[in-house]
Amino acid sequence: MPALYASLGMSIIAFLATVYLIPRLGPVFIAADLKGKDLLKSYNDPIPESMGLVCAAVYILLLMLFIPFAFSSSIMKRASGTDISEGINVVDFPHHQLSVYLSSLLSLLTATMLGFLDDVFDIRWRHKLPIPIIASVPLLMVYYAERGNTHVVVPLPLRGILGTLLNLGPLYYVYMSLLSTFATNSINILAGINGSEVSQALIIALSVIFNDLLYLPWPIDFRIPVYLLGNKAEVEFGGVWSAGMSYGSRELVERHLFSLYFMMPLVAVCVAFMYHNWYPARAFPGDTLCYVTGMAFAVVGIHSHFSKTLLLFFIPQIFNFLLSCPQLFGVVPCPRHRVPRFDVNANLLYPSKIIFEKPPSQLTTYVLRIFSTFGLTELTFHATSGIILEATNLTILNFFLVRLGPMNEKRLVQVLMCSQVAGSALAFVVRYGLAGLVYDGNRR
Template identity: 75%
Template sequence: MLGFLDDVFDIRWRHKLPIPIIACIPLLIVYYSERGATDVVVPIPLRWLLGTLINLGPLYYVYMSLLSTFCTNSINILAGINGSEVSQAVVIAVSVILNDLLYLPWAFGFRIPLPIHVTDGVKVGGVWSAGMAYGSRILVERHLFSLYFMLPLLGVCLGFMYHNWYPARAFPGDTLCYVTGMAFAVVGIQAHFSKTLLLFFLPQIFNFVLSCPQLFGLVPCPRHRVPRYDPETQLLHPSRAEFKDKRPTALATLVLRVFSALGLVQLEFDERSGEVARTTNLTILNVFLLRLGPMREDSLTKVLIATQVCGSLVAFFVRYGLAGLVYDGNRR
């Protein structure tokens, strides 16, 4: 509903950012009513200082509300071309589903008996297969819960993607971004794999960090930062932001010069003052066009999908290949 109201009334960014915090209040209440843990496992290198577990208390609820805000808005700011929003949701949903399947009893195709014991009033053990749950009924139930959300979400997104692909006949608006982002936040929080979930958002994290100078006012931020369309060639080009009303601050100039040195933006300077006059908008879509050259809209969406898939592959490698260096056992 909040996403729909955003589409109807065209809410400004400064008012739009807190909306997911309001929307996640019922989620936090459910988490609290189910005696949700607020303990965090400390990485092995820091345990000499902080111990094995640290209780964040109310700060953990602040973290969960910020996670909900990030999941919704990170998809929303990586948007503007046909298929971009829904394709992100599809790849992330598939990644979460694959992660869930690793924890189901039949994950590795055979079953082994495990001793039954009681943990927090719940029976753990019995006859389970050698999946990543390692005999934990709680882990299996958590990832089944996640599947109950992700499978319908994936089906809806695939159906919508058919109509939203270039040339689109339907558009997602903020409604789809809020629905998908909050769905990911719900399963990440309620199924207790929020850190793994964030790994599936690596392209969105990069895009958010890149966008921060514009989102927080260091660099002029147009209402829409979508790539510029050339009707003659039907190709997309990087869009630009101009310093019209105010001169760039020293911090803004430093940040833009660093981004320029990394090949993330293209700058134009004022001939008289030598100051930055224009810059390409700070989004990953404009970076693709800057590095790969102008391309058709559907081609740019395919590049975004490929990037999202590569990000998920890196996430699985980090989660199941490198996590053992800083966490022991199956802790997440």
Template identity: 55%
Template sequence: MGIVVALVYICALVCFIPFPFRAAFVVDPVTSSINPEYAPHRQLAVYLAAVLSIFIATILGLLDDLFDIRWRHKLPIPLVASVPLLLVYYAEQGNTHVVLPHPLDKWFGTFVNLGPLYYLYMALLSTFTTNSINILAGINGVEVAQAIVISVSIIINDLLYLPWPFSIQFGPIKLYGFFGKALAQERHLFSLYFMMPLLAVCLGFAYHNKYPARVFPGDTLCYFTGMTFAVVAILGHFSKTLALFFIPQAFNFILSSPQLFGLVPCPRHRVPTLRPDGKLDPSVAEIENPSTVTILCLQILRALGLAHVKFSARKRSARTTNLTLINFILTKTGPIKEAALTRWVIAIQIMCSMFGFLVRYGFAGLLYNGDRR
């Protein structure tokens, strides 16, 4: 059903085009006809490239659902979907400079131009956001829940850049409108164009995907939501902020890396196993004749408490819980119901988003000057 959600979302984006670009339909008072000079060509090109990237990601996700592509082949797939995004960023002479924090600006200056490396970074970001949601999956409601929490976080971040005519007080914290550069407001308004309909379709899907699920997202939902997050972060110029909202996904990716890159054998599916009483246990991987590198990885994981690992006599075989955040939670909580496990993941996602805001608008002020917006 992920393809249905994606198509509804893309149709909503297409139908929305006339509203933010209504300036293109202004009639010239002299000629009494539409003057193409009034058309916001640059903004329209960026918008259409973003929609195209999301559409390509949707098609690739559908192909993954149909043909069950292996992990080693699906990891670089989002690079294809990011091509229109990167080309339009280059065509509009997008900024490739980064601001350095205080300890480094004394030696290298306030800004550093990364040039082509910045485009490589953007391509890798789209790959990460797309695959990281797909990796943290396998139980009812968890994929769409991630998309909902992240989209809400981005919407809140976008609202901080709009010129509100009022302020909001939360105890000692006072939120007020942003009256800085119009370009920053335009970028975050652009982000809202994509995030608000994404939140709407995800909420509708979540109602049917919650435990016990009646519909399932497949890889398509993960691909198009992940690419949407990459699109708004890159074109909205807040990719570092987006990374803070992906802390659970980053942890899950790092934890999964030994299996994803072949250091530890990886089964086709790593979802938890169902017990007769309806609770879930962490799934395990059986390893025969582990290599020295595999043994070392497993010993490090066991020492850090990231997995339950058991070796046979003389370490001729090993048994480890699969390396995912979901299985890691089960090793700490013990057997729990699937709905409770999903709530654990949602709680972690929300807490990490709150921590991300604290870092972005609190701790970052220790390293950078000025209003953090």
């Protein structure tokens, strides 16, 4: 698979280019007034913002340069007129695969443009939610033009009612557009501390890569005892097309190669940017990085046909979204910034709070009391009337501070990263273990 090695080489170039360009272009961004101040620091030095644009530019440029390598087997076969006995190849040039690749690039470019516009004009949340849907239109159109499958496998307990396969039709396209919306915004709302956005994207991308590797052909034979996760058998790897969980399927191998082509450079630029965004940050990602990484995940989830598995890697983001819903939908007041509160003297972060200037409504009180019962928020009551006076903001970062106590910013992002890793580990247990209880065969 020479294209995979080329992708690895391109990823190394992406890493080096991003590491080099971020500090060089920082003063240029500051001069253009693309700068911000770190709310959780005692100093007020300007820090270049929207530097995710640099990451996106390097990432997309190298994906463009990689196009000849991605289709090298077809190009070489057409040029030489010889048959290739092993590896991924097709008789004719795979125009449909090229259209999928180009539509993915178009969606990434659109996400970059819209993300940068968000950075410049500071678009409000209710207006920015549809932005990923716009960026996903090229993906969905190519998926439709290629007669993409809109059937889903029905879980075993429901097959007596719905049958083995259920055709969702247009609802499947709605689901895919919502997937792109969630993938981008879920990373965006889990932000506020140094390294939070890029660390999420990095760990999710690494999880996707590990999942992809399970489906590739390996020249050596080995087994993974997935029965330890609840499955019924072991998975055997080995041979060019006896590719582990692909079970000899060329189509599955090609899908996961496509995913690797997009994820490996993404990991490279994320690692490079994390070097500059790690505590104390010398560069801020802005919304552009969140949009591009989220759209990249949507691209591989949709075109490589493992969207359900992809969503499992977003367990912390799903938890944060559900926790934030009362504030996002106006049930509980939502301030502009919900980042933790910084104590300059102690150099520690504390949960930020909502202060109710007037008694909250019955619905707000009911929701907050339920959340408090489960330890998701911390409430302050009036001594005599019992009316809620304060409540901690409903984010996973504030949740960690409520449950684990005050900590410095570096430790908090480490806790966030540990939760992301734990979420990915749980995702693999669910996908390759517990899923066998409700699905038969290899259901993705």
